[in-house]
Amino acid sequence: MKENVKRVVVLTIIILVSSLSLYAYYTSTEDLIREQETAKLTEEINQIFPDAGRFVQKEDIYYVYSDDGDLIGYAFKATGKGYGGDISILVGVNNDEDLTIRKISVLSQSETPGLGTRITEDEFISQFNNKPIDAIKLRSNNGEIDAITGATISSNAVVNAVYTEYKNKIKSIQR
Amino acid sequence: MPFKDFSKGLVKANPLFVLVLGLCPALAVSTSIENAFGMGLAVIFVLVLSNLIISLLRNMIPKDVRIPCFIVIIATLVTIINITFKAYLPSLTESLGVYLPLITVNCIILGRAEAFASKNPPLRSVLDGVGEGIGFLLAMLLISFIRELLGSGGLNFTILGYKLGEFTIPVFSSMPALFFIMPTGAFLIIGLLLGLFKKTGVLR
Incomplete structure (x- = not known):
């Protein structure tokens, strides 16, 4: 019985910690990724339209x-x-x-x-x-x-x- | 002997040529030295950290849910690497494509977690991860060296977006043996290398 509870608790904690850290990391880099994408698009458009x-x-x-x-x-x-x-x-x-x-x-x-x-x-x-x-x-x-x-x-x-x-x-x- | 944990991954327990783990990315991403290098680095990062975390948690994780726990930890690390590459090295993300997120199911990582990190203390597990990771990187570089040389008729040393040099074989480069860039060529090269290492016993 105790073993059963431990299984659920450990897996849940690991998943919670993972999701939270991913959420934190994603929100902190979100702007940078968007910036990279816009920079890439601007560069591509500039190649077609140099002016x-x-x-x-x-x-x-x-x-x-x-x-x-x-x-x-x-x-x-x-x-x-x-x-x-x-x-x-x-x-x-x-x-x-x-x-x-x-x-x-x-x-x-x-x-x-x-x-x-x-x-x-x-x-x-x-x-x-x-x-x-x-x-x-x-x-x-x-x-x-x-x-x-x-x-x-x-x-x-x-x-x-x-x-x-x-x-x-x-x-x-x-x- | 902690040093042995590191050195065995290079030769004696080389993930690709001796343990024959992680063949899928090895076949798919070894078309050029640039891709092989990026993939190798990503695998080293994930492998070292997953070995460390799993080794630290090894006494807390119940035996019968260990595989889901390992997978969640590995997937988190891979997602972090994926986001980092997207934010700082967008060109590498593009050339590695789907194989970057697929590191999650790379057997080397789960294999080392299961066979080593879940039974050994953190320092030894990290050394094991570094050794196996570098072993994978070296094996990838060897395969991609042969494939790029024969398949594109030259070599292009680009590491993480910085071009270090270029080399083409005269005459041959205008009509290279494209076959080696294709999946068939990958099977052939890896098969021949595996056979060679087995026959000569250099990796034993």
């Missing part, structure tokens, strides 16, 4: 303003199913007549090293620069993007993700 001054988030869309306060473009995240898992992409859109793609950048991927990972290289990525959305298809699909040899699935995943998410997001962009 960006600040950005405002509204419903998963980042409205990017220049230092003078002019709206220079939009950015949003897109996710595609690659060969080795999800590919996460940040898409920058110009604030022009046709809302052309400004630039894209791959935030995270787990593709095959040496083949699929080449989707992060400039040779592939720069094909998207300043293209209208209708050109964002693989060349075999009457588009203007050349797939990477040996990594068609990864290339296709990026192209599809950008295209689909663009069509989704463009409806809710407030100009």
Whole structure:
């Protein structure tokens, strides 16, 4: 009987102490983690919009303003199913007549090293620069993007993700 | 002999090559030296602290609920490491991915808690943790060295985000044996190393 009670008491105390210390540690680092995430996002947006001054988030869309306060473009995240898992992409859109793609950048991927990972290289990525959305298809699909040899699935995943998410997001962009 | 508690983890009771514990992260994260190093450090941290705490509590924890108690303690430590990496080393968190939280169920940690820390005093348990942890780190570095060299055709010495140097094999690096970066290559390399160590008996 006494042994039974001891079991419950010891396990409960251990769990209580664990939860409390985790709670304390989490609340003390929460701001730092959020800061890191914002810093990372700012850096990524700055890569696409080097002239960006600040950005405002509204419903998963980042409205990017220049230092003078002019709206220079939009950015949003897109996710595609690659060969080795999800590919996460940040898409920058110009604030022009046709809302052309400004630039894209791959935030995270787990593709095959040496083949699929080449989707992060400039040779592939720069094909998207300043293209209208209708050109964002693989060349075999009457588009203007050349797939990477040996990594068609990864290339296709990026192209599809950008295209689909663009069509989704463009409806809710407030100009 | 406290020193023996430390040194046995390096060779005689090497967690990967002799005890054959913790194969899952070893297979998954040994694709590059950078990842192997980050993983090794995280395992050392968790292993040392979990051994210490479990050894201190060893007389209070009732025998039949010891496994849940160990798991709660280990999971707490792993969560702390996970939060710390997120706050201070976000890039490493990204490359280690899900394998960082999975240290919780790494058999090395629970294995040492059960086999050593729950029966021995704190100082010896800490030494055991340091030794086994460094043994794991060294084994990870050896595996990832071979895999990165053959699989990407070169080596990239980046430790915790700081780049120390780079080395590529001419000609070979343009067409490396990608196979070694894949899971299949990991099984092959670990299998061959295990066989080699067993056959030659260098680790005995």
